[in-house]
Amino acid sequence: MLNTVTIVGVGLIGGSFSLALKDQKLVKKVIGVSRSGETARKALKLGIVDEVLPLEEAVKQSDLIYVAIPVDVTLPVIKNILDLLKPEQIVVDAGSTKLALCKFVAEHPNRHRFVASHPMWGTEYSGPEAAVHDAFRGRSCVICEREKSDADALQIVEDIYLKLGMSLVNMDAESHDVHAAYVSHISHITSFALANTVLEKEREEDAIFELAGGGFESTVRLAKSSPAMWGPIFMQNRENVLDVLNEHIMQLRKFKSCLEKENYPYLMELMDNANKIRRILE
């Protein structure tokens, strides 16, 4: 059991991570760090953290610092923490992009105390109120550049994720970002764009409200996600995201062309092919 963990960013991911640590009795005390006093107060009130401190003071007292903030601010914050770090301390991030961060800290003298991780879990909600118990169970957690982290730091971090019920996947940072673009980032863009499509075309909002069924809700729910979280992800992973987005637009154009030309056999072929996703999802 760790004595003290600091969570930087006590929202959806950081808050859920804190609750999981507490539920599994993996830590005695959790300190929260937040740029927003309001968020900090909520996290305290919800029992997500035991205390709120400024970053520097929190780091001093901690065995492990867990950073779960938008990926753009993650860069300077991780550097800042690495600057403050004593030899036995560990810093971990939970960001949805890994290459920019891994490059950013590559030459830092304390790089070996950092573990780059991405627990593959999330919802469309944000803030401390979005934190849930037992969030990560059954999901994958990607660890990047294992070889650059100290063995003791890795063991502690991987042990935590395993105790939270996650399965570990090792990947280099570049591969992580490519795969994340396919299985996560593109889903968010299509969902945002679908929401804008419907909001643009469908002026009679009552009709959407009355008629929207489960199918619509499931494809569009990610459009409720936080722009402050997703904007930086798309920007940091823009080349991979653009690559997948171009392919996606091309695939949509195939459907469009089938409908325009009333090419029913090809339309059926496109859908039959899409059905192959069953063997991956089931």
Next chain:
Amino acid sequence: MLNTVTIVGVGLIGGSFSLALKDQKLVKKVIGVSRSGETARKALKLGIVDEVLPLEEAVKQSDLIYVAIPVDVTLPVIKNILDLLKPEQIVVDAGSTKLALCKFVAEHPNRHRFVASHPMWGTEYSGPEAAVHDAFRGRSCVICEREKSDADALQIVEDIYLKLGMSLVNMDAESHDVHAAYVSHISHITSFALANTVLEKEREEDAIFELAGGGFESTVRLAKSSPAMWGPIFMQNRENVLDVLNEHIMQLRKFKSCLEKENYPYLMELMDNANKIRRILE
């Protein structure tokens, strides 16, 4: 309580409708009609129907005939049933498009015994095994061209849907098809196209399998839907679907342009706008 109801098409919708009628004790006997002997046997075995008969014999014995088959074959089948109908009998369809069917039967001498309905519920599964209990509760059911159906027929059909827990929405067939394109058909196309995108780009299927989280699953689950059901829907509603699809591709291009030009403020604006879908979904 009705004596006998015939369900033409004992799959996801027809099967669930039959189970709901039985659970609510709204019918004494349900006869199933299916082109496939295999499907008919499954429906019998699962207790979805009490008996299986050829269409003509089934119609003879029934107070109400419920048609839940792909929308292309719905046209000739409804006409066939209307040809056979005695004055007090009722025929209802459950199709996802309404204009083509309503036009097709407009001049039929028995048009007044037909009720055009679309219960807005479904899943990505199909066949009798996909039928579930209490499927329709809390969902909307659109009734089109109410004024063209006999009052007694309407009352029986609307009464059934209300007893199944649905709320009724009246709409002309043209409006129905426009709204259905927005809130249902486009979601299926984006999901099919997203599945094809990922299957095309992501050759390492193990990586998808390991990493795909809840977000991916929710945007792509509709890609598991039956092409035999959705192909005819897209073709019958092609003008509306094309209209929404063009808008959707334009919306995706806006995201693409933001990323290409690294126009972060506009990217944030697009996502902020998409967030407005919250007030519709929540």
